[in-house]
Each structure stands twice: as C-alpha cells, then as structure tokens.
Amino acid sequence: xxxxxxxxxxxxxxxxxxxxxxxxxxxxxxxxxxxxxxxxxxxxxxxxxxxxxxxxxxxxxxxxxxxxxxxxxxxxxxxxxxxxxxxxxxxxxxxxxxxxxxxxxxxxxxxxxxxxxxxxxxxxxxxxxxxxxxxxxxxxxxxxxxxxxxxxxxxxxxxxxxxxxxxxxxxxxxxxxxxxxxxxxxxxxxxxxxxxxxxxxxxxxxxxxxxxxxxxxxxxxxxxxxxxxxxxxxxxxxxxxxxxxxxxxxxxxxxxxxxxxxxxxxxxxxxxxxxxxxxxxxxxxxxxxxxxxxxxxxxxxxxxx
Amino acid sequence: xxxxxxxxxxxxxxxxxxxxxxxxxxxxxxxxxxxxxxxxxxxxxxxxxxxxxxxxxxxxxxxxxxxxxxxxxxxxxxxxxxxxxxxxxxxxxxxxxxxxxxxxxxxxxxxxxxxxxxxxxxxxxxxxxxxxxxxxxxxxxxxxxxxxxxxxxxxxxxxxxxxxxxxxxxxxxxxxxxxxxxxxxxxxxxxxxxxxxxxxxxxxxxxxxxxxxxxxxxxxxxxxxxxxxxxxxxxxxxxxxxxxxxxxxxxxxxxxxxxxxxxxxxxxxxxxxxxxxxxxxxxxxxxxxxxxxxxxxxxxxxxxxxxxxxxxxxxxxxxxxxxxxxxxxxxxxxxxxxxxxxxxxxxxxxxxxxxxxxxxxxxxxxxxxxxxxxxxxxxxxxxxxxxxxxxxxxxxxxxxxxxxxxxxxxxxx
Numbered sequence: 259x260x261x262x263x264x265x266x267x268x269x270x271x272x273x274x275x276x277x278x279x280x281x282x283x284x285x286x287x288x289x290x291x292x293x294x295x296x297x298x299x300x301x302x303x304x305x306x307x308x309x310x311x312x313x314x315x316x317x318x319x320x321x322x323x324x325x326x327x328x329x330x331x332x333x334x335x336x337x338x339x340x341x342x343x344x345x346x347x348x349x350x351x352x353x354x355x356x357x358x359x360x361x362x363x364x365x366x367x368x369x370x371x372x373x374x375x376x377x378x379x380x381x382x383x384x385x386x387x388x389x390x391x392x393x394x395x396x397x398x399x400x401x402x403x404x405x406x407x408x409x410x411x412x413x414x415x416x417x418x419x420x421x422x423x424x425x426x427x428x429x430x431x432x433x434x435x436x437x438x439x440x441x442x443x444x445x446x447x448x449x450x451x452x453x454x455x456x457x458x459x460x461x462x463x464x465x466x467x468x469x470x471x472x473x474x475x476x477x478x479x480x481x482x483x484x485x486x487x488x489x490x491x492x493x494x495x496x497x498x499x500x501x502x503x504x505x506x507x508x509x510x511x512x513x514x515x516x517x518x519x520x521x522x523x524x525x526x527x528x529x530x531x532x533x534x535x536x537x538x539x540x541x542x543x544x545x546x547x548x549x550x551x552x553x554x555x556x557x558x559x560x561x562x563x
Numbered sequence: 564x565x566x567x568x569x570x571x572x573x574x575x576x577x578x579x580x581x582x583x584x585x586x587x588x589x590x591x592x593x594x595x596x597x598x599x600x601x602x603x604x605x606x607x608x609x610x611x612x613x614x615x616x617x618x619x620x621x622x623x624x625x626x627x628x629x630x631x632x633x634x635x636x637x638x639x640x641x642x643x644x645x646x647x648x649x650x651x652x653x654x655x656x657x658x659x660x661x662x663x664x665x666x667x668x669x670x671x672x673x674x675x676x677x678x679x680x681x682x683x684x685x686x687x688x689x690x691x692x693x694x695x696x697x698x699x700x701x702x703x704x705x706x707x708x709x710x711x712x713x714x715x716x717x718x719x720x721x722x723x724x725x726x727x728x729x730x731x732x733x734x735x736x737x738x739x740x741x742x743x744x745x746x747x748x749x750x751x752x753x754x755x756x757x758x759x760x761x762x763x764x765x766x767x768x769x770x771x772x773x774x775x776x777x778x779x780x781x782x783x784x785x786x787x788x789x790x791x792x793x794x795x796x797x798x799x800x801x802x803x804x805x806x807x808x809x810x811x812x813x814x815x816x817x818x819x820x821x822x823x824x825x826x827x828x829x830x831x832x833x834x835x836x837x838x839x840x841x842x843x844x845x846x847x848x849x850x851x852x853x854x855x856x857x858x859x860x861x862x863x864x865x866x867x868x869x870x871x872x873x874x875x876x877x878x879x880x881x882x883x884x885x886x887x888x889x890x891x892x893x894x895x896x897x898x899x900x901x902x903x904x905x906x907x908x909x910x911x912x913x914x915x916x917x918x919x920x921x922x923x924x925x926x927x928x929x930x931x932x933x934x935x936x937x938x939x940x941x942x943x944x945x946x947x948x949x950x951x952x953x954x955x956x957x958x959x960x961x962x963x964x965x966x967x968x969x970x971x972x973x974x975x976x
Contacts, residue, residue, distance in 0.1 A: 314633060315658035328973070333966065398804040399815065418807035418955070506748060507806040508952035525629055526935070526944030528654070 301541065308534035318531075325535035335536070338512040341424050342493065342543075345513060348428045349435060349492035353484045356439025357477075361469075363440070364447045374444070381437035389501030392430035393417065396502075417503055420510035427511055431498045435491055439484040446480030486551060493544055514540040587879045590621045590641040592628030601899035608895075609886050616879050636660040640873030642880040648688035648865040649932035650774070650939055652696060655869075661696045662870035662877065667884055668695040681890060681906045684924075688865055688932050697869035698884045699905040701897055702930075703829040704920035705755055705862035711846040713740060713823045721846075725763070725791065725853040732800040735823050742800040744822035745954075746813030753950035754934035754943070756826050758862055761788045763853035767860035767929040774937035776975030780967040789953070789960050791853060796957045806955055814838060826850070828864070829902065832916050847919050858928035864936060865905065945970040 273280075308325055312318035329335050363374050380388065394400045398415040407413045416426035450473065458472040474481075496515040499505060505512040505520055512520070514536055520526075522533020593602050599622075606618050621641065623631050635641065636655060646652055655661050668686065685699045714720070714731070717738050722728040732742035747753050761770050765784050772778045773785070795801065802813055802822055811834060816822040818838035825831065835845050852859070868887055870880040886892055890908030897904040898912050903921050911917045924930065935943035949963040 313654055315637065315654055315660070396807065397812070398807060399812065403804075413804065415804040415807040418804050420952075420955075504749070506750070506948070506951065507955065508948040520944075523630075524944075526940040529941065 304534045304537050304541075307530055308532075308538050310531040310534075312530045313528045314530050315528075321531065325531050326538075328532065329535055329539070334509045334512055334517060337509060338514045338517040338536075341511060341513045342495075344424055345428055345431075345492040345495050346489065348425070349432060349488055349495075350485070352432050352435035352439050352488050353481070355432075356436045356484060357443050357481075359436065359440045360443030360447055364444060378437050378441055380434040381441065383434075385431075385434065385497045386501055388430060388434055389498050392426075392433075393502045396426055417511075418507055420507050423503055423507060423511045427495075427498050427502050430502065431491075431495055435488060438487060438491075442480045442484045442487075443477060446477045450476055489547060493540070493547070514543075585615050585876075585879065586617045586619055587643065587876055587883060588619045588621070588641040588874075589883075590623065590632075590635060590644040592623045592625045592645065594622055594625055597900050601896040604899060605887065605892060605896055608892065609883060612886070613879070613882060616882070636871055636873070640871035642874040642876045643868060643870055643883055645866065645868050646697070647932075647936055648685075648697070648699060648867050649936040651932075651936045652867070652869070653691060653939070656691050656696050660872055662872045662874060662880075663694045664697060664870060664881065664884060665694045667698065667881060667888070681908050682888065684907070684927070684930065685865060685905045688930065689867065697867040698888045699865040699867045700887050700893055701900055701902045702863045702865040702905055702924070703902045704924055705759070705826070705828045705864075705933075706850055706920075706923065707824050707848050708817075708827050708831060708835065709824045709846050709848065710817060710820065710822075710840075710844055712844045713820060714846075721848045722851045723849075724851055728851045729794055732795065733798070736798065736800060740820070741802050741816060741822040743795065743824045743826065744802045744813045744816045745805045745825065746802075746808030746810045747805045747951045747954060748807055748809050748812075750944075750947035750951055751933075751935055752810050752813075752827075753954055754947050755828070755862065756792070757788065757946075757950050758931060758934050759826060759850040760791050760853070761785075762860045762862075762931060763850060763857065764788050764791055765854070766857040767931065770860070770931055771937065774934065774942075776939075776942065776971055780964045780971055785964065786960075789964075792953070793957055793960075796954055801954060806951060828862075829916055829920055833901065842915055847916050849923050859926075860929040860931055861924055861927040862933055863903075863924055863927070863930040864933045865930075939974055942970060942974045 307318075309320060309322060310318040311321045311325075359377060363370065363377060395402055396415060396417045397403065398413050398418075403413045403415055417423050454476070455468070455472055458468055463472060494515055495513050496519065499511055499513055499516040500519070503511045505516055518533050518536040518540065521529050521536065589606075591602065593599050602620075606620065610616060610618055632644065632646065632655075636644070637658075637660065640660070646655070652661060668689075682699065685702070686695065689695045689697055689699060709721075713735070717734050717740075719731045719734055720727075722731050735742040745752050745756070758770065761773070764787050769778070769784060773780075778784070802808075802816060805813065810827070810831075813822075813825065814831065814834050815838065817825055818835065818840055832845070849859070849861075868884055870877060870884065874880050888906060890904070890906040893904035893906045894909035894911075897909065901914075901917070903911060903917060903924065907925060911921050931937060934946060938946060946967055949967050953960055953963050
C-alpha cells in the first residue's frame with residue numbers, strides 16, 4: 259500500500275490542518291466585507307463627522323464636541339426626543355390590538371381568507387401612500403374636518419395643532435403596524451399546541467384564564483418578535499413625519515430621525531456635523547435597546563429555550 | 564426613478580464625451596412642461612446660431628436636483644447649470660465651484676450690447692464679493708392677488724396704504740369672508756408676508772441687513788414689523804388652520820369666494836385660473852405702503868444660469884450665457900414660461916398680471932430675492948418656522964424672536 263503512506267503526509271499540510279476552522283470564515287468573508295464597508299465604517303465615520311463643522315462642500319473644520327454642546331441647548335432636539343418617547347409608548351398599542359385582531363380572525367368560516375387579507379392590506383401598501391391618505395383625512399377640507407363641522411364641533415385640523423399633531427401621525431403609523439403584529443400572531447396561533455388547550459379545558463380553564471395561562475405563553479415567540487419590530491419601527495419613524503408634516507407645525511412633530519435629516523440633508527440643512535451628532539444620539543439609544551435585546555436572547559438560549 | 568438612473572448614466576458617460584471641443588453639457592431641473600418647452604426652444608435656437616456646438620442636456624427631477632447639484636458640481640461638473648440668485652448660490656461660490664463671469668457683465672466684455680444697462684437692476688443679487696457669478700434669465704413678481712368681485716360687492720377699492728388695507732380686511736371679515744388666505748404647511752408662504760411687511764415698514768436696506776445677519780432679531784425695527792403683523796393676525800384676518808395646508812390647498816377658499824386675498828408669487832395665477840377664476844374676477848395689486856416715504860422694493864425671486872468652475876468647455880458656456888441674456892431670447896423664453904424677462908429690453912405678452920408685474924418691477928427701488936434666498940439656509944428655515952408659529956400664536960412673539968436671535972448669533976458667527 260504505497261499510496262497510504264503518502265496520505266498522512268498530505269493531511270499534515272497547513273490547509274488540511276486548519277480547513278475545519280477556516281471554512282466558515284471563507285464563507286463569511288463576502289458578507290463581512292459588506293458589513294464592514296456599509297455598516298461598521300459608516301458608524302465610525304458618522305461619529306467622526308459629528309466632531310466637525312462641515313457643509314459637505316467647503317473644507318471641514320474640527321470643532322470638538324461643540325455640536326453636542328449645542329445639542330444640549332437646542333429646543334428642537336428635546337422636542338424630537340420627547341416625540342420619540344411618545345412614539346415608543348403609543349406605538350406599543352399595535353401589539354395588543356394586533357393580538358386582538360388575530361384572535362378575532364382566527365376562525366374557520368366562509369371567506370375568512372379574504373377578510374384576513376383585507377386586514378393585512380395596510381402592511382402591504384407603501385408607508386408613503388398611508389401617510390398621504392391620512393394627511394388627506396386630517397386636512398381641514400378633507401374628511402374629518404368637515405365631518406366635525408357638520409356635527410357642530412367646529413373645523414379642527416390635528417396636523418396644525420402643535421399639542422396633538424404627533425398623535426395624529428402616530429395613529430397613521432400604527433395602522434400598518436397593527437397589520438404586521440396581527441400577521442405575526444396569526445402564524446403563532448396556527449402553531450398552537452392543541453393538546454395543551456384540550457388539557458387545559460379538561461382542567462376547567464376557560465375564557466380569559468384559558469387565554470392568559472395556556473394560549474398567551476405559547477405565543478411568547480410571536481409577542482417577542484412583535485415587540486421588537488414595533489420598537490424598531492417607532493424609533494425609525496421617519497417616513498410618516500416626512501410625508502405628513504415635515505416636522506411641522508414649527509418643528510413640533512420632529513423626531514430624532516427626521517430632525518437629523520432636516521439638519522443634515524434637507525433643502526435648508528447641510529450641517530453635516532450637527533446632523534451626525536443627532537445620529538450619534540439616536541444610535542446610542544438604539545444601541546442600549548439592541549444590547550438589552552441581545553442579552554435577553556442570550557439568557558433564554560442559555561436556558562435552552 | 565428610471566429617469567434619474569438614466570440621467571446618472573448620461574452624466575457619467577458624458578464625463579468622457581464632453582472632452583471633445585464643441586460639446587456643451589447643460590444640467591437642468593426643468594422638468595415642468597413650461598420651463599422644458601422654453602428651454603427646448605432656447606437650445607434649438609442656440610444650436611441654429613452656433614452650428615459648431617452640440618448641446619447635451621441632463622434633465623434632473625426638480626426635487627432631486629437640489630441634492631444632485633452638490634454631487635455633480637464636485638465630481639463631474641457640467642459646463643452650464645441652472646440655479647438661483649442671492650444666498651442660494653453662496654455655498655457653491657464659496658466652495659469655488661462656480662465660474663466668475665464678471666467679464667460678461669462688464670461693458671468691455673463679451674457682449675455686443677451692454678449687459679449692465681439692460682440688467683443693471685438684477686446685478687446685485689448676482690454679485691458676491693464684487694464679482695458676478697451667473698446670468699439671470701427669468702423672474703416673477705410677488706404681490707397681493709385678490710377677488711375683484713368680492714372687493715366690489717363690499718365696496719372696497721384697491722388699498723394703497725396700510726390703513727386702507729387693514730380697513731379692507733375688517734370690512735371683508737365683517738361680511739363673513741376670510742380676508743387673506745394662506746397655506747403655511749411648507750413654511751415659505753409666511754416669509755412672503757414677513758418680507759413685504761418688513762420691506763414696507765423698514766425698507767430694502769433693512770431687509771438685506773437682517774438677512775445678512777447684521778441686525779438682531781430683537782431689534783425694535785423687527786418688533787415694528789410684528790406690530791403691523793399683529794394688526795392682521797390678532798383679529799383673525801388669515802385663513803384658519805393654515806398650518807396644515809400647502810400653498811395650493813389655500814387656493815380653493817379663494818376660488819370658492821370664501822377668501823378674498825393671497826400674498827403670493829405670480830406662479831399662482833395658473834392655479835387660480837385652473838380653479839375657474841378669470842381676468843374679470845382675479846386681480847393683482849402691489850403690497851400697500853406702510854411707512855410713508857420708504858422707497859418701494861419688491862420681491863422678485865430670480866432664476867439663473869451659471870458656469871461650473873470645472874467646466875471643460877468654458878468658451879461655449881460663455882457664449883450660451885451671453886445668448887441667454889439677450890433681450891430677444893429672454894422675451895421668447897418668458898412668453899413660454901409665463902414669467903417676466905429680466906432684460907429690460909424684452910417685451911411681455913399682453914397679460915394683465917405680467918404687465919402689472921413688469922411695470923411694478925421696472926419701477927421698483929430694489930429687488931429682494933425672498934427671505935429664504937437672501938438669508939442663509941439655516942437661518943431661513945428657523946426663521947420661517949418662527950413666522951409660522953407666530954401666525955398661530957401671536958402672543959409668543961418675544962419668545963420666538965429671542966430664539967431667532969440665538970440662531971442668528973450661531974449662524975453668522
């Protein structure tokens with residue numbers, strides 16, 4: 259067996275020895291390159307730009323932390339931050355409402371598929387379209403204003419009211435988000451373990467206690483996912499604001515993402531440094547949330563769930 | 564999107580082809596029907612007169628152009644591009660991206676005729692640091708558009724003084740008509756009102772000083788403007804809920820006869836007429852005098868053509884700019900645009916609004932470019948937010964002006 263004496267010699271080559279360890283990295287390589295170029299590098303570059311005063315054309319001037327110091331004294335920054343919190347809180351309503359709708363639609367009657375798809379429709383159409391339609395609704399000459407006038411409440415334009423305009427936009431933003439949560443729960447409901455429900459029924463659980471103790475725990479993965487996408491959705495609530503009010507009236511509906519765009523990239527903006535400073539703050543907030551999320555995931559995986 | 568992609572491809576490929584002599588690359592955002600037609604005519608005419616030149620046009624979408632211009636000027640400059648006068652061109656001039664064309668303007672320069680004579684009134688907005696940076700080819704007037712029939716029915720004649728103007732508002736309000744319509748969702752309409760109140764209360768020099776950041780916003784003269792504004796805002800002479808309306812959405816009330824006046828630019832006439840108004844019931848008058856004796860300056864935003872400093876074919880680019888400044892060319896183009904030629908040697912179509920505008924601007928003491936073109940972008944955006952907030956909450960005036968003063972100190976430092 260002359261050949262067999264040669265094989266161990268070949269196996270001891272560096273490649274053969276490290277093949278197992280190297281292969282995943284080779285497969286990961288293209289993805290990692292893209293991730294570095296399009297995610298990691300822009301993050302650090304933005305952080306660097308936030309230390310500059312730069313209009314994108316003229317030479318940049320290094321100004322240290324003065325953009326951040328200015329941020330601390332910027333009324334619109336605080337308005338945006340508070341609006342972001344409002345978004346975060348009220349956007350969460352999409353989760354229970356979506357759950358309610360999912361349970362309501364989880365029946366087998368004639369035509370339920372059609373009805374389900376109608377309920378899912380808001381998520382399919384573009385956010386831009388929803389924003390425009392809701393802006394028409396709210397327009398004092400649109401639908402709601404004339405209706406209120408007809409029943410004697412006076413014409414009211416929510417998007418022109420600095421105290422409530424944000425809620426008007428959140429309401430429009432929640433509309434597709436509910437559909438998204440609903441579909442997550444519908445798939446969750448499909449995978450319910452019927453044995454457990456049967457067992458629960460036999461033990462006398464019904465109504466709300468059946469729902470709370472048997473069904474809801476089984477929907478935990480769906481709930482988790484719904485909360486995650488809703489939080490992310492609320493933090494990047496940019497499109498609705500851009501379409502419906504452009505941050506107005508007088509900046510009262512700004513959120514961090516839109517304010518960043520307005521200062522750095524809009525027609526009147528081009529303060530790249532200041533915009534990047536806002537981006538850095540938004541990034542920090544998101545980072546805390548994401549770290550918490552990863553920690554939770556790690557913990558539950560350790561428990562073997 | 565496909566159009567943008569096509570233009571991007573066109574722009575990148577042109578980087579090579581424009582190296583050949585005789586090719587003139589022009590970047591524009593003139594996608595609306597009227598400007599497009601006007602420029603197509605101009606391009607054809609220019610080529611007819613200069614058969615050795617081939618024109619290559621890259622047309623951008625109007626909104627996209629504001630972003631694209633920053634990219635193409637730095638990375639792949641065309642020979643000629645269109646933009647706006649005043650402070651709007653300042654960042655590009657300061658960054659050295661625009662070619663100095665003072666020689667075209669100077670008497671001994673390129674032109675057969677005398678450009679400075681025909682367009683002297685428009686020279687100021689084209690000047691930065693004592694040099695001229697482009698050629699204006701069209702502008703339009705601002706003023707008060709009103710319903711003639713509503714004025715007649717309420718026994719109001721065209722107001723020429725502030726007291727008459729306020730009295731007219733009071734009469735209209737009493738008759739159940741909204742005196743002044745406005746849609747301030749996109750903010751800039753409020754700046755039109757502010758500019759006119761300021762130009763009439765304090766004059767052109769003060770307007771320029773304020774937009775150049777030389778005067779604090781807490782100055783008594785600024786307060787004087789808001790005192791006048793109070794006389795309109797506090798009795799509720801402006802349309803309700805204007806903060807949620809775009810400027811176009813404020814036109815139906817006037818078309819329906821629910822509102823009587825609109826402080827606007829001449830481009831609104833087309834929409835008024837689309838809504839059903841005619842020359843019989845739609846009229847125009849100059850914004851009335853406030854402080855007697857102050858020379859009447861007007862708002863006349865000017866559209867301009869420039870040469871990029873990185874242009875490959877500067878000779879033909881200058882020929883094109885000179886061509887564009889000619890009285891006959893401006894006359895023909897503005898007939899299609901429905902706007903006013905800048906060259907005072909050009910005539911306009913017999914249209915009551917254009918004639919009124921031409922007459923007003925030719926006699927104007929000076930021409931302001933509009934608050935958001937005279938003031939730097941940052942100041943303008945904060946200022947207009949403040950104007951909108953004031954128009955809804957007039958009692959916040961002091962707070963707003965203090966905030967604007969803070970912005971002024973930061974922007975102009």
